[in-house]
Amino acid sequence: MYTRLESAQQKWGGSLTAIDNWLDERQRLIVRYCELAALPPFDKKSGNSLPDQADIQHFCQLLMDYLSAGHFEVYEQIVSQCAVNGQDSRKLADSLYPKIAHSTDMALEFNDKYAEADGKTLSTNFDRDLSTLGQALVERFDFEDELIQTLHNKYSKAITA
Structure with missing residues (x-):
């Protein structure tokens, strides 16, 4: 996850403030995810706590902030740029949104279940649900990167024209 993020930041960083801010939020989300999942370098030394x-x-808040930034900032810009710059881009966006929406639903369910969870809920399902969410986020990031690439290409062409 993190290696792909670094690649995205190198590729599109500095091209559009909304993208930069969104990728920064993605970075915070990934770091917090790795801490919760106890992935290296954040692996727990004390066993299965x-x-x-x-x-x-805090993770759930970052997750909701990230989803909101995507839907209310970046996606709107992508749609408006696609409308201005051609139907091919619009078709791509339309095909990717339902795929992204699936991970949004999963993230909302995770938030609803764990943002205010008690110890019993955590002990029975948390690791499994966090892993499932992580897989959905990886897929989501791939779809979002396709959208960002489209926005970046169109934005770059508009500047050079």
Whole structure:
């Protein structure tokens, strides 16, 4: 996840403020995810202990912020640029949105389940649900990167024209 993010930041960084801000939010989300999942370099030395509720709440807040930024900032710009710059881009956006929406639904369910969860809920399903969410986020990031590439290409062409 993080390696792909670095690649995206190198590729599109500095081209549009909305993209930069969104990729920064993605970075914070990925780091927090890795901390919760105890992935290197954040792996826990003390065994199978679950994260603190405050850490989960912070992750859920970052997750909701990231989803909101995508839907209300970046996606709107992509749609408006696609409308201006051609139907091929619009078709791509229209084909990717339902795929992205699937991960949005999963993220919202995760947030609803764990943002205010008790210890019993955490102990039975948290690791499995976090792993499932992580897989959905990886797919989402790939779809979003296709949209960002489209926006970047159109934006770059508009500037050079």
